[in-house]
Amino acid sequence: MKKHTFSEAILLLEDGTVFKGKSLGRIGTSGGELCFNTGMTGYQEIFTDPSYYGQMVVTTVSHVGNYGVQHEEVESDKVQISGLVCKDFSHHFSRKTAEGSLQDYFEKAGVVGICEIDTRALVRHIRDKGAMNAIVSSEITDIEELRNRLSEVPSMAGLELSSRVSTPETYEMKPEDVKYKVAVLDLGVKRNSLYNFMQRGCEVKVFPYNTPFEEMEKWNPDGYFISNGPGDPAATLDAVNSVKQILKVEKPLFGICMGHQVLAQANGIATYKMHNGHRGLNHPVKNLITGKCEVTSQNHGFVVDAEQIKNHPDVEVTHINLNDNTIEGIRIKGKPAFSVQYHPESSPGPHDSTYLFDDFIALLEQNK
Incomplete structure (x- = not known):
């Protein structure tokens, strides 16, 4: 298992709220509608569920990635989410039947994400304000540039996917x-x-x-x-x-x-x-x-x-x-x-x- 080097990452919400954390998955920039899932397990099934296409998922469970990935647990041919937001992202896994790490899985799939942020505060915010678009980046630090990129992400209302x-x-x-x-x-x-x-x-x-x-x-x-x-x-x-x-x-x-x-x-x-x-x-x-x-x-x-x-x-x-x-x-x-x-x-x-x-x-x- 190769060692992953964290880089700085930024999450910008449509209402201007900013969260700073560490990168996960591929280094890059990605946007979508921000939503949260309260499930305690089954993250690979969630990430490959086509219903999540165009959405960035916030996991409310503290740890993600700790049991790795395996091919039996996919719900489609590819990862469907546009990004992942979580608190603790594990690059090591303990399940003996796992075929690899979630980090390697995301890198191959081209998924961009952010970890080490206060997901409780984030979920409370979007519960009050409602679902909204967001953008995450581990390569762009200029908030104004991210805001311009975010303005190009289409609204889910009226969107055929x-x-x-x-x-x-x-x-x-x-x-x-x-x-x-x-x-x-x-x-x-x-x-x-x-x-x-x-x-x-x-x-x-x-x-x-x-x-x-x-x-x-x-x-x-x-x-x-x-x-x-x-x-x-x-x-x-x-x-x-x-x-x-x-x-x-x-x-x-x-x-x-x-x-x-x-x-x-x-x-x-x-x-x-x-x-x-x-x-x-x-x-x-x-x-x-x-x-x-x-x-x-x-x-x-x-x-x-x-x-x-x-x-x-x-x-x-x-x-x-x-x-x-x-x-x-x-x-x-x-x-x-x-x-x-x-x-x-x-x-x-x-x-x-x-x-x-x-x-x-x-x-x-x-x-x-």
């Missing part, structure tokens, strides 16, 4: 014993979602984000899965149009995260950007159908409009967030379609919500 992370061409995955065929609209899908379907006997065919419904329907799937993904759901118009068509033919549909927001928009329900999103592994959600509560893994900065759902004749709320009462799940009355805002594939996170995959399988069985 699924095209940056979706598969460029279709591909298939299948178990030995195929029971069902599930078409996946890839808005930024995580690998563990696909594995959950395969474990339940589903052959999956993954389609690019802008694939027309007619093209997916040629495969004659038993049902559709609309994945998670980055950016503003209001800008994912191709996916909204495809979901409208799926609802017309009344094939089973399951959406998570971005897929949940797209299903809402396909029914005329708006989404909006949150003051701060939900990102972590311990968000409490209540299932209004069963009355049971579950601890969930979440990663989103947009949410569906609860007021518009109240009087909607065709949409029923199935799950709510117990921290702020935001909408966590819906189903369409009279149709085999439902969605949740959180991540039942739980990678990383608790497994309380994996029953949702079983619920979808039950719909496939009923409609086959």
Whole structure:
């Protein structure tokens, strides 16, 4: 393991707040929307989650990098975050099965970051002020130059990003014993979602984000899965149009995260950007159908409009967030379609919500 030499690094927030620390990853400059994740573990899954594309992640856990990296723990083909902000960054790892250090991993991926700053103060600041863009640099010390660079970072509101992370061409995955065929609209899908379907006997065919419904329907799937993904759901118009068509033919549909927001928009329900999103592994959600509560893994900065759902004749709320009462799940009355805002594939996170995959399988069985 090569020895890493720290250099000075600067984090500049959109409101002018400055934090000074030490570099991590590649020496360079990078910007994006600053958000924080409260998870205590699973950093490699977080860094490779396509939903984080265009975002700089602040980890609230004190130590990052202490168990290294290994290839089984990736959720996509590459690191997706635009930068990392943490308190203590470990260049040494203690896990025997680790294949390398997080520092080497970031250098190969070209990720820029900053450590040795007061992340508690930073998180308190953005919790009060709201999510905002930021820029980190380990090569530029002039604040005015950084401010000019930061002004070029686009706002997440209105930004379409699924095209940056979706598969460029279709591909298939299948178990030995195929029971069902599930078409996946890839808005930024995580690998563990696909594995959950395969474990339940589903052959999956993954389609690019802008694939027309007619093209997916040629495969004659038993049902559709609309994945998670980055950016503003209001800008994912191709996916909204495809979901409208799926609802017309009344094939089973399951959406998570971005897929949940797209299903809402396909029914005329708006989404909006949150003051701060939900990102972590311990968000409490209540299932209004069963009355049971579950601890969930979440990663989103947009949410569906609860007021518009109240009087909607065709949409029923199935799950709510117990921290702020935001909408966590819906189903369409009279149709085999439902969605949740959180991540039942739980990678990383608790497994309380994996029953949702079983619920979808039950719909496939009923409609086959």
